[in-house]
Amino acid sequence: xxxxxxERIKKTTAVHLAMEAKEALKKITEDFPDNPDTMGYFxxxxxxxxxxxxxxxxxxxxxxxxxxxxxxxxxxxSGARPVxxxxxxxxxxxxxxxxxxxxxxxxxxxxxxxLNIKNMPFKDSLSAIVVATTCDQKKKAASMLxxxxxxxxxxxxxxxxxxxxxxxxxxSSVKNFAAALEDMSGNRITxxxxxxxxMKANRARAEFRRFNNLRKGAHNLIYGxxxxxxxxxxxxxKIEHWTDALAKLNAELEQxxxxxxxxxxxxxxxxxxxxxxxxxxxxxxxxxxxxSGGVIVADEMCSSSRLLYDPISFDEGNLYDMIPAVxxxxxxxxxxxxxxxxxxxKRKLKxxxxxxxxxxxxxxxxxxxxxxxxxxxxxxxxxETEGVPMLYIETDYSPEDTGQLSTRVEAFMESIKNRxxxxxxxxxx
Amino acid sequence: xRKIRELVYSAxxxxxxxxxxxxxxxxxxxxxxxxxxxxxNLPTFACAFVGDGRGGTCYLYPLQHQLNMPLAxxxxxxxxxxxxxxxxxxxxxxxxxxxxxxxxxxLGTIQDWTTKLRSRLGIRYSxxxxxTFHGLIKIKYVLLVLLILLSLGMSNAVxxxxxxxxxxxxxxxxxxxxxxxxxLFNGDIKQLVVDFSSKTKLTLTALGMAVTGTFFVxxxxxxxxxCLFCPMSALxxxxxxxxxxxxxxxxxxxxxxxxxxxxxxMGIREIADDVVSKNILQDDCMMCFKCVAACPEEKxxxxxxxxxxxxSSTEQGFFKRMEGKVKDEN
Numbered sequence: 001x002x003x004x005x006x007e008r009i010k011k012t013t014a015v016h017l018a019m020e021a022k023e024a025l026k027k028i029t030e031d032f033p034d035n036p037d038t039m040g041y042f043x044x045x046x047x048x049x050x051x052x053x054x055x056x057x058x059x060x061x062x063x064x065x066x067x068x069x070x071x072x073x074x075x076x077x078s079g080a081r082p083v084x085x086x087x088x089x090x091x092x093x094x095x096x097x098x099x100x101x102x103x104x105x106x107x108x109x110x111x112x113x114x115l116n117i118k119n120m121p122f123k124d125s126l127s128a129i130v131v132a133t134t135c136d137q138k139k140k141a142a143s144m145l146x147x148x149x150x151x152x153x154x155x156x157x158x159x160x161x162x163x164x165x166x167x168x169x170x171x172s173s174v175k176n177f178a179a180a181l182e183d184m185s186g187n188r189i190t191x192x193x194x195x196x197x198x199m200k201a202n203r204a205r206a207e208f209r210r211f212n213n214l215r216k217g218a219h220n221l222i223y224g225x226x227x228x229x230x231x232x233x234x235x236x237x238k239i240e241h242w243t244d245a246l247a248k249l250n251a252e253l254e255q256x257x258x259x260x261x262x263x264x265x266x267x268x269x270x271x272x273x274x275x276x277x278x279x280x281x282x283x284x285x286x287x288x289x290x291x292s293g294g295v296i297v298a299d300e301m302c303s304s305s306r307l308l309y310d311p312i313s314f315d316e317g318n319l320y321d322m323i324p325a326v327x328x329x330x331x332x333x334x335x336x337x338x339x340x341x342x343x344x345x346k347r348k349l350k351x352x353x354x355x356x357x358x359x360x361x362x363x364x365x366x367x368x369x370x371x372x373x374x375x376x377x378x379x380x381x382x383x384e385t386e387g388v389p390m391l392y393i394e395t396d397y398s399p400e401d402t403g404q405l406s407t408r409v410e411a412f413m414e415s416i417k418n419r420x421x422x423x424x425x426x427x428x429x
Numbered sequence: 430x431r432k433i434r435e436l437v438y439s440a441x442x443x444x445x446x447x448x449x450x451x452x453x454x455x456x457x458x459x460x461x462x463x464x465x466x467x468x469x470n471l472p473t474f475a476c477a478f479v480g481d482g483r484g485g486t487c488y489l490y491p492l493q494h495q496l497n498m499p500l501a502x503x504x505x506x507x508x509x510x511x512x513x514x515x516x517x518x519x520x521x522x523x524x525x526x527x528x529x530x531x532x533x534x535x536l537g538t539i540q541d542w543t544t545k546l547r548s549r550l551g552i553r554y555s556x557x558x559x560x561t562f563h564g565l566i567k568i569k570y571v572l573l574v575l576l577i578l579l580s581l582g583m584s585n586a587v588x589x590x591x592x593x594x595x596x597x598x599x600x601x602x603x604x605x606x607x608x609x610x611x612x613l614f615n616g617d618i619k620q621l622v623v624d625f626s627s628k629t630k631l632t633l634t635a636l637g638m639a640v641t642g643t644f645f646v647x648x649x650x651x652x653x654x655x656c657l658f659c660p661m662s663a664l665x666x667x668x669x670x671x672x673x674x675x676x677x678x679x680x681x682x683x684x685x686x687x688x689x690x691x692x693x694x695m696g697i698r699e700i701a702d703d704v705v706s707k708n709i710l711q712d713d714c715m716m717c718f719k720c721v722a723a724c725p726e727e728k729x730x731x732x733x734x735x736x737x738x739x740x741s742s743t744e745q746g747f748f749k750r751m752e753g754k755v756k757d758e759n
Contacts, residue, residue, distance in 0.1 A: 202748065
């Protein structure tokens with residue numbers, strides 16, 4: 001009886017997820033003109049993963065990762081493939097709500113909801129889940145996952161990143177993780193394997209930086225929703241394939257730049273998106289921004305730029321230097337709000353606003369996500385002194401608030417357009 | 430022009446430095462045979478004990494001799510000689526700033542070779558904790574003050590002690606690993622002795638031998654081990670703000686990723702953590718520019734000579750160098 005019920009829930013959620021994903025993908029592809037041809041690869045990635053429920057490219061062993069502080073290079077070097085399991089699905093948010101308290105954030109609820117139903121495309125090859133001790137909800141999720149029956153590895157992370165002690169603690173924590181990966185996979189992490197993994201990941205980051213650089217120009221070559229789709233594909237795609245596909249997209253964008261093709265006129269408000277991550281299918285807020293005439297030119301989020309920006313550099317090609325180098329990359333430049341002091345995030349946003357010629361910032365905070373909610377005042381204050389307007393939006397995965405949000409977003413876009421116009425007129429007179 | 434700049438910024442600075450070190454080593458150790466003499470006021474360890482083969486002389490040697498005179502004589506001919514020496518030293522130094530350490534110093538070069546050997550053998554390096562580091566960096570100033578006071582003490586009576594014995598002649602050289610190690614490259618092993626002729630000499634030369642041993646062991650365990658204690662480095666740092674070659678940091682571009690600090694042979698943390706200072710040159714920096722090569726942020730770290738760009742961190746350069754590095758390793 002019980003098994004039957006579980007099977008039924010599995011089936012219905014699969015159908016609902018496919019519907020939810022289909023609708024989101026349709027909005028992304030059909031509501032906007034001028035999608036780059038090479039975006040096709042990334043659209044089909046999402047289609048395959050979320051609608052057909054299949055993994056792109058076969059893989060024998062998957063290690064699920066929660067949070068961007070889990071070092072991918074070590075997982076690659078141990079012969080497995082890291083898959084970021086954070087979910088953006090409202091359907092899973094609802095299944096998670098059945099056993100989690102109401103104030104949990106949508107992301108954690110959805111992720112646990114998904115893992116509880118065990119319907120993911122990679123369910124058969126998933127050997128373990130790694131949870132970094134970032135925010136409270138992720139921490140508590142770790143023991144809940146164990147209760148569900150997953151092999152869970154808790155990656156200990158300090159909540160301060162600037163001190164020497166934190167760095168030493170983190171480096172030894174990552175070293176332990178490497179040893180645990182060797183035990184789990186039965187493969188040794190070698191100097192050759194790790195340096196190749198570093199290179200593989202660095203190549204992806206180099207390509208992502210090229211992509212971001214193309215978005216810096218005054219011509220709006222591509223919409224932000226596509227950038228989020230690209231980054232989302234990185235969660236589960238084979239990294240080499242992903243890098244190649246992004247290289248093709250970059251080449252197409254370079255052609256667009258040469259030809260002067262753009263997706264929105266140059267007076268369109270240029271938006272920097274930050275805060276709680278926008279993970280497919282929940283691109284509700286980004287889509288609203290771009291439907292209201294804005295263009296997201298940059299983001300500071302753990303589902304996109306924060307995930308893909310920083311490369312690794314090591315000095316000596318031996319494990320004793322490479323593993324700490326990998327560790328440093330995942331702690332020192334990280335701007336996750338779970339850290340006690342996070343001036344780096346402020347500095348990063350300030351620099352990004354300048355570099356990308358941003359007209360306004362949209363700050364998304366999921367209800368229940370304390371770190372982002374608490375940090376928003378400080379960010380707003382910093383941006384105010386910089387003269388950059390910010391829109392703070394508290395939301396979740398449910399589509400209910402779409403109408404209300406769209407009014408606020410439209411008003412924000414209008415105010416930016418007015419600002420731009422009056423600035424332009426002042427410039428002329 | 431842009432193409433050339435791109436090429437330079439993507440260059441493998443470590444390889445360039447290796448070549449430069451080899452050339453400088455040859456010049457300073459064997460230049461004398463080609464009648465090259467860069468003078469006696471060089472801001473680097475071109476050791477005076479190397480003999481006629483050397484292409485110049487370390488300033489610490491004449492400095493200690495010049496300081497060995499009665500204070501009254503500093504106003505006079507000998508004082509002028511002292512000043513000329515100091516000014517020549519400062520001018521030489523200003524030209525390349527601390528890059529003398531990273532690109533020319535023979536003792537530094539030997540330590541780098543030792544490091545290469547260790548790395549090839551796959552043996553882990555050691556590093557100081559932040560607190561130990563900040564404690565140790567003061568030692569070189571103590572050595573510098575001792576070097577000056579002991580030299581002065583031979584010609585000027587100290588109340589209660591009197592004049593120091595002439596056995597204290599060039600006290601720092603007596604314990605410097607340059608004196609014992611560098612002549613070896615000219616086949617001269619005479620300096621590898623303990624002098625029993627007097628108590629002072631016995632102490633100094635025995636200490637010198639101990640330092641020599643520590644020099645090799647230390648350099649094998651810790652990158653650029655000796656440089657942290659080098660009184661030449663202390664003397665240089667006094668003038669380094671006036672250097673023509675500069676290391677500039679644009680803190681707004683820094684992500685604090687720590688790449689620069691981790692590749693730093695000296696273990697300087699401020700290069701990563703300080704996002705305020707523009708002139709980022711630190712006390713123990715040897716201007717090897719490994720930090721610039723390891724920085725992935727466009728123009729975050731910048732090397733300038735008289736304000737003109739020489740070398741700079743770039744995204745493109747960073748990724749190219751890392752590709753090369755991984756290829757070399759495999």
